[in-house]
Amino acid sequence: MFRYFSPTLRDPCGSTAAQRLTQRLGALVLALAALPAAWGATLTLMESQPLEAGTGVAAPPWPAGTQWRLDARGLRGPQPLDCLPARQTILLVPAQGLFQGARQADDAIRAQQKAAALGLAGPQTATLRLDCVNGSFDLHRAAPEGLLTALDGRVLVLRSQPAGADAQAPVRELLLQHLPAQGAFDQEQVVRLRAWLAPSLQRAFTRWFAQPVRQDEAPHLNGDPFTNTQEPPQSLELGLLERRGARATQVVHVDIGGGRRHRLVYRLQRHDKDGWRITDIDYGDGVTLLQLIRQDLQR
Numbered sequence: 001m002f003r004y005f006s007p008t009l010r011d012p013c014g015s016t017a018a019q020r021l022t023q024r025l026g027a028l029v030l031a032l033a034a035l036p037a038a039w040g041a042t043l044t045l046m047e048s049q050p051l052e053a054g055t056g057v058a059a060p061p062w063p064a065g066t067q068w069r070l071d072a073r074g075l076r077g078p079q080p081l082d083c084l085p086a087r088q089t090i091l092l093v094p095a096q097g098l099f100q101g102a103r104q105a106d107d108a109i110r111a112q113q114k115a116a117a118l119g120l121a122g123p124q125t126a127t128l129r130l131d132c133v134n135g136s137f138d139l140h141r142a143a144p145e146g147l148l149t150a151l152d153g154r155v156l157v158l159r160s161q162p163a164g165a166d167a168q169a170p171v172r173e174l175l176l177q178h179l180p181a182q183g184a185f186d187q188e189q190v191v192r193l194r195a196w197l198a199p200s201l202q203r204a205f206t207r208w209f210a211q212p213v214r215q216d217e218a219p220h221l222n223g224d225p226f227t228n229t230q231e232p233p234q235s236l237e238l239g240l241l242e243r244r245g246a247r248a249t250q251v252v253h254v255d256i257g258g259g260r261r262h263r264l265v266y267r268l269q270r271h272d273k274d275g276w277r278i279t280d281i282d283y284g285d286g287v288t289l290l291q292l293i294r295q296d297l298q299r
Helices: 017-032 093-099 108-116 169-178 187-192 197-212 291-296
Strands: 041-050 067-070 087-094 124-132 136-141 146-151 154-161 235-244 245-257 258-272 275-284
Touching: 017 187, 067 197, 087 169, 093 136, 093 146, 093 197, 124 169, 169 187, 169 235, 169 245, 169 275, 187 197, 187 291, 197 275, 197 291, 275 291
Parallel strands: none
Antiparallel strands: 041 067, 041 154, 087 124, 087 235, 124 136, 136 146, 146 154, 235 245, 245 258, 258 275
């Protein structure tokens, strides 16, 4: 389901919302133009079903097995599920906001029941939102490899298979899995996310959790290391991806709300066997995740 921008929506300076988005996406196009098309996840259409049970709606225009590619540029494949270039944002969407507001007429409990019937458990669902010049749509995470979106009254069930050459995949997949995990940062979270972490970073976390807790002093690593926040962020925007040989960086803009926003740079390295993995996170001002861990281990 596409949510089209209104050309009459203007900011106080007189520029339209579409113009502002076009300017941002234009810069993104130039930055990503050199990325090979092979980098990215393959999204395969597995099946579809009516958005509202018992309603008769036309089948989608593509058969099962139709594929799209999701990469740092956006989503490309058969229209209208084609969004290039795209601003990509990870956020939590409440049940009533799923499928871009299709459940708004339901109360919260009824909306959650309908979501659960589609495999979307819990009051909120981790979502990858794609915004492009011609519109916007959401990909809701249903399972480790499942994504749901809606088109013309039908829910499309997509299977996501990240490519080994996709340097953005570890960051995107880690944040989609991590964002719904509210609460204090603990070792169980690291275990759940280990598929996206380099062995060196996993070992650093293991040593950090093994150290005795000091009651008289707060640790240097204090809060959520993957978002650098003390509270759950409202959204995480995937910014510029740069790759140089076997190393890459992925910028993430963290929006905490209330005008508070900061920038992270995920550092990645390619391992021949396992593909790309996260090795460190740069918090800015010369501070990185590994530096904070080392400082705590030296106390």
